[in-house]
Amino acid sequence: MADLTGQQLGQYLIGKRIGKGGMATVYHARQESMERDVAIKVMATDLGEDDAFVARFEREARVIAQLQHPHILPVYDFGREGDLLYLVMQLVTGGTLHDFMARRTLTLRQVVGVGRMIAAALTYAHKRNVIHRDLKPKNVLLDGEGNVYLADFGIARVLASEAETVQRLTATGAMMGTPAYMAPEQWQDEGVDNRTDIYALGAMLFEMIIGQPPFSAANALGVMYQHLRTPPPPLYKLHPLLSSGLDAVLQRAMAKAPEDRYAEAAEVAVGLQRAVQALPSHLIDRPLPRVPAEKLQQLRQQPATQPAPSEEETGDTVFDTDWEPATLPPTPPDSSRPSPIVPISPPDRPDPPSGDAAGAAGAAPSAADDDSMVWVWVGMISFVAIIAVVVVVALLLMTRDEGDGDDSRDSGARVSESGGSAPLRQPTSPNNAVPTWTPSPSRTPRPTSTPVTPTRTPLPSETPCLLYTS
Numbered sequence: 001m002a003d004l005t006g007q008q009l010g011q012y013l014i015g016k017r018i019g020k021g022g023m024a025t026v027y028h029a030r031q032e033s034m035e036r037d038v039a040i041k042v043m044a045t046d047l048g049e050d051d052a053f054v055a056r057f058e059r060e061a062r063v064i065a066q067l068q069h070p071h072i073l074p075v076y077d078f079g080r081e082g083d084l085l086y087l088v089m090q091l092v093t094g095g096t097l098h099d100f101m102a103r104r105t106l107t108l109r110q111v112v113g114v115g116r117m118i119a120a121a122l123t124y125a126h127k128r129n130v131i132h133r134d135l136k137p138k139n140v141l142l143d144g145e146g147n148v149y150l151a152d153f154g155i156a157r158v159l160a161s162e163a164e165t166v167q168r169l170t171a172t173g174a175m176m177g178t179p180a181y182m183a184p185e186q187w188q189d190e191g192v193d194n195r196t197d198i199y200a201l202g203a204m205l206f207e208m209i210i211g212q213p214p215f216s217a218a219n220a221l222g223v224m225y226q227h228l229r230t231p232p233p234p235l236y237k238l239h240p241l242l243s244s245g246l247d248a249v250l251q252r253a254m255a256k257a258p259e260d261r262y263a264e265a266a267e268v269a270v271g272l273q274r275a276v277q278a279l280p281s282h283l284i285d286r287p288l289p290r291v292p293a294e295k296l297q298q299l300r301q302q303p304a305t306q307p308a309p310s311e312e313e314t315g316d317t318v319f320d321t322d323w324e325p326a327t328l329p330p331t332p333p334d335s336s337r338p339s340p341i342v343p344i345s346p347p348d349r350p351d352p353p354s355g356d357a358a359g360a361a362g363a364a365p366s367a368a369d370d371d372s373m374v375w376v377w378v379g380m381i382s383f384v385a386i387i388a389v390v391v392v393v394a395l396l397l398m399t400r401d402e403g404d405g406d407d408s409r410d411s412g413a414r415v416s417e418s419g420g421s422a423p424l425r426q427p428t429s430p431n432n433a434v435p436t437w438t439p440s441p442s443r444t445p446r447p448t449s450t451p452v453t454p455t456r457t458p459l460p461s462e463t464p465c466l467l468y469t470s
Contacts, residue, residue, distance in 0.1 A: 001025060001045050009081045012040055012088065019096075021138075023047070024155075028091065031076075038076060039091045041152075048083035057085050060154040063130065071121040073141060073151040092149055094142035101137060101208065105287045108276045111208045114140070114148055115272050118201060121150040122265035126194035130154060133192060135200035136178045137207065179223040180213040184256050187224045195258040198265055202232075202253025205272065209246075210238055211290040214254065215300065226300065228256070233299035238291045241283055246275040 004014045004027060012029040018039070019026035029040045047053050061078035064087075068074070077088035097114065100106075106114070118140060125132065132139075132153055141149040183199035185192055206214045214233060215226040232254050235247040249271040255261045262268050276284055 001042070004042060004084075009040065009042070009084065009086055010079050012038065012086075014040065029088075031088070037091045039089045041087045041089065043085040045083045048080065048085045054080065054085060061087060064154045067125060067128070067130065067153060069121055069124045071117045071147065071149055072125065072153065073149040089151065090149075092141040092143050094144055096138050097140035097142060097148065097204075097208075098137035100142060101211070105211060105290060106208050107287055108209070108279065108284045111205065112269075112273050112276050113146070114208065115201070115205055116269040117148045118150060118204070119265040119269035122194070122197050122201065125153060126197070126265065131192055131194060132197050132200075133186075134178060134181075135197050135204065136181045137204060138178075140204075179220045179227075180207075180215060182224075182227060183258070184228050185258060187227055193258070194265070195261045195263070198261050198268060199254055199258075201265060201268055202250050202261075205253070205268075206232060206235075206250050209235065209242070209288060210296065211288070212293065212296055216297070230300060231256075233296060237299055238296065239288070241279075243275060243279060245278060246272070249275050 003017060004025075005016055007014045009029070011033050012031055015028040015030060017025060018028050022044075024041045024043050027040045027042065029038050030036075031038050043057070047057075058078065061075065065075040065078075073092065074090045075087060076090070079086055079088075118135075122132065122135075130153060132150070134152060134155065135150075139150065139152045141151055143149070181200040181203045183192070183196045185196060203214055215223050215230065217223045217226060232250060234244075235242045235250065236244050249268065252260070252271075253262055253268050262271070
C-alpha cells in the first residue's frame with residue numbers, strides 16, 4: 001500500500017507513518033473538527049475490495065467502540081474512502097511494549113504492574129464476549145504516565161471470519177495471529193475463547209521476565225511444533241533467583257489444553273503478584289538480566305524431565321556477570337530443584353550405631369513408651385482408690401443402720417451382768433396385767449448391746465476388670 005502521508009481521509013489529515021504491519025498501516029493524523037491528534041489504522045487495499053469483509057469490519061468496529069475501559073485503547077470512529085478502510089483511535093505517543101523491551105529490561109515490579117493492567121483489560125472484554133486473538137507486545141501501547149493500553153481488539157476476528165479471506169492472507173504470507181504468542185488451538189484451527197488470550201498473556205509475561213519469547217525457531221512450522229508439544233522452559237533454570245512459584249504461574253497460563261489454564265485473566269494477575277511478593281524486595285526492584293539466547297535455546301531442546309546443566313558443566317552462567325548475584329541473600333531453598341548458586345548441604349547427622357549397640361538401642365524402650373505406661377498406672381490407681389472410698393462409705397452406713405436396730409431389741413431382754421440382778425420374767429396373769437419393775441436402789445441398770453457381725457459384701461475390685469480382659 002502506498003504511503004498516505006499528506007492525504008485526506010474523511011475529516012482526517014494524514015501525517016507521518018508511525019507503524020506498519022502485514023494487514024494495516026498506522027498513521028499520525030489530525031482531526032480538524034475536534035482540533036485533536038489521533039491515530040488512524042488503514043487496512044490493506046485488497047481487503048477493502050471484499051464487500052463481505054467490509055460488512056464484518058464495520059460490525060466489529062461498532063463492537064470495539066463500545067469497550068470503555070481505562071486500559072483498552074479507545075476507538076473514536078471508523079470509515080471507508082474508496083477501497084481504504086480505517087479505524088480512528090486515541091493517539092498514544094509512548095511507543096509499544098515491544099519497543100520498550102528492545103531498549104531495556106523490566107523489573108519484576110514493572111512486570112506485575114503491566115501484567116495487572118493487561119489482565120484487567122482482558123477480563124473486561126471477555127465478560128462482554130470479546131476475544132482479542134492477537135495479543136502481543138506490539139499491541140500494548142504505553143503513555144508517559146506509566147499506563148498501558150491494549151489495542152487492536154477484534155481485528156484478528158474480522159480477518160479470520162471467512163475462509164476465502166484466510167486463504168488469501170495466508171497465500172501472501174500473513175497469519176491469523178503472531179506465531180510466538182499463538183495458543184495450540186489457534187494452530188490446530190479449533191475454537192477459541194478467553195483462555196486463548198490467557199495463553200498469549202502467559203507468553204508475554206515470560207518475555208517480559210526473560211527478554212525473549214518462550215518459543216522460537218527458524219520458521220513458523222518449528223514454532224508451531226513447540227507450542228503444541230514443548231512446555232515452556234522453566235524460569236528457575238533460566239534465572240536461578242526466580243522461584244518455582246513464579247514459574248508455576250506461567251506454566252499454568254501456558255498449559256497446552258485450555259481446560260488446564262486459568263479460567264480468567266484476573267487470576268493470572270493475582271498469581272503473578274503473590275509469587276513476586278514472596279521474593280526479596282531488592283530483587284523485585286532490580287532490572288532483570290537478559291538470558292543469553294543460546295541458553296534459552298538449549299533449554300527448549302531439553303526434555304521436560306531433564307534438569308538444566310549446572311555452571312560447572314557448561315562453564316558459563318545464565319545471567320550477566322556484572323550483576324553479581326552471589327552477593328544477594330539466597331532465596332528460600334526449593335526441594336524440587338538444585339540451587340545453581342550455593343549448593344545446599346544436608347545437616348550433620350551422627351553415624352548410625354552398629355552391632356550390639358544397634359540391637360541394644362532397638363530393644364530399649366523409648367521415652368514415649370515410658371511416659372505412656374506411667375499414665376496408665378496413674379489411671380489404674382486412681383480408679384481403685386475411688387472404688388475403695390465408695391465401698392468404705394457404704395459399709396459404714398450399713399453398720400450404723402444394723403447396730404441401731406439390734407440395740408433396741410436387746411435392751412428389753414437383758415441387763416448387764418455386772419449389775420447383779422436376775423433376768424426379768426413376765427408373770428402370767430389372768431387379767432394379762434403388765435407387771436411393774438422397780439430397779440434396785442443401790443444400782444442403776446445399764447443396757448448392753450450384742451455385737452453384730454455384718455455380712456461381708458465382696459468388693460467390686462474382686463470382680464474381673466473388663467479393661468484388661470480379652
